[in-house]
Amino acid sequence: MKKGFGLMLILSLGMLVACRGPEETETSSTSKSSATSSTTSISSSESSESSSSESERSEDSSRSEVEPSTSSSSGKTSASEPSTFTKSSQPTESSEPSQASESSEPPTSTEPTENTADAQAELKAMHSELHLPTVTAPNGKALNIASAVEVNRVNVLYYAMDEALIMNHRQLNNETPFASYSVSDYGSNAEAQAAVNYIVDDSGQAVDLGYGITGHQQGAAGSTYLNWQEGNWSLTVRGLNSEGQDPVATAKKMVNYLEEAFLPVPKTLGQITVDLGSSGYQRAQVVWQVDEIVYRVTHQDPLGALQVAVSWE
Incomplete structure (x- = not known):
């Protein structure tokens, strides 16, 4: 009986060990996996921190590259400064073509000057020492005048147009006169005759x-x-x-x-x-x-x- 009981005890212990073995192995494996995961997590965290640190260093580096340009713009402006170049290359009030053209033209040269332009009055004011005729443009047109002074000679051309312009307006270069007047000093009666x-x-x-x-x-x-x-x-x-x-x-x-x-x-x-x-x-x-x-x-x-x-x- 004792011998049989002992044999049964040994077999029971063996079965217990056999049943517990996989759990322990599984537990051990789980522990190892957990440890590995923990290690991976730590590595990932370290990598993230490292990446974050590198990013911060990169941003610091970028700031350090921009800051000199910013500080220099607060002082004397360089001709090659990007912001200045961009502004100067865009149309501005100071570089507008219309203003440039206005500055190169007489103040009232392009306006319909029926009430402000009187070329005949301008001519008389310019040559008050001369005998001048009174000219009327045909067909109710506006009278315009071009005048030039040469050596011992004054030439005047008269134009009939839809609008009155100041004297010697450049638009007259494209027009055909309907009349002219000139005064010439020949220096002697014989040459004049x-x-x-x-x-x-x-x-x-x-x-x-x-x-x-x-x-x-x-x-x-x-x-x-x-x-x-x-x-x-x-x-x-x-x-x-x-x-x-x-x-x-x-x-x-x-x-x-x-x-x-x-x-x-x-x-x-x-x-x-x-x-x-x-x-x-x-x-x-x-x-x-x-x-x-x-x-x-x-x-x-x-x-x-x-x-x-x-x-x-």
Whole structure:
């Protein structure tokens, strides 16, 4: 009995050991795994702290690189400073093209200056020492003027436009004048007389122009010329035969106008020439001499030329 009991005790102990063995092994394995996980967690924590530390050092380093630029901008501004370059490369009030163009132009040069621009008044103020005519732009247009002074000569061009501009506005470079006026000092009476180009021709067919005035008409090289004299003035009208231009009709209109209007008194000569075959502001010319000075008016219209000359002060 004792022997059997002892054998059973040994077998029971063996079974107990056998049953507990896996749990202990599992517990041991769990402990080891926990230890490994703990170690991994510690390593990860250390790595995170290390990364955080490196990030802080990087930020500190970045701050240390930016700070000198910031501190230098608070002192004297460098021409190569990024912020200054960016500002200067953007449109600003000081670099705006419109302001630059305004500064390079006369103050009222581009405004519709019907009430503020009076080119004829400007011309008279600029050349108060000269005799100047009064000019009116045709077709109700605004009168604009360009004037230039050369050696012993003043030239004036007249323009008819939709808006009035100040004198010598650069826009006039693209326009065509309808009339002109010039004053030239030739230094002697003889040279001034030669510049008038006075023409007297009593040959050809006599033509009654009215008011007791007789003209003389003749043809040459496809043209018809009509000449007559009024006081110290000689007048010539040319017409093209191919265009059917009749100088007599134009001459009679001129004679009729001059019966009521008075041309300047030349000293010594005056010449009026109308070329019906041409166009432009030199179609009709009125030229007269006062001692060594020669005055010249041109106009696109014959009667317009006479009106400008009559208004001469």
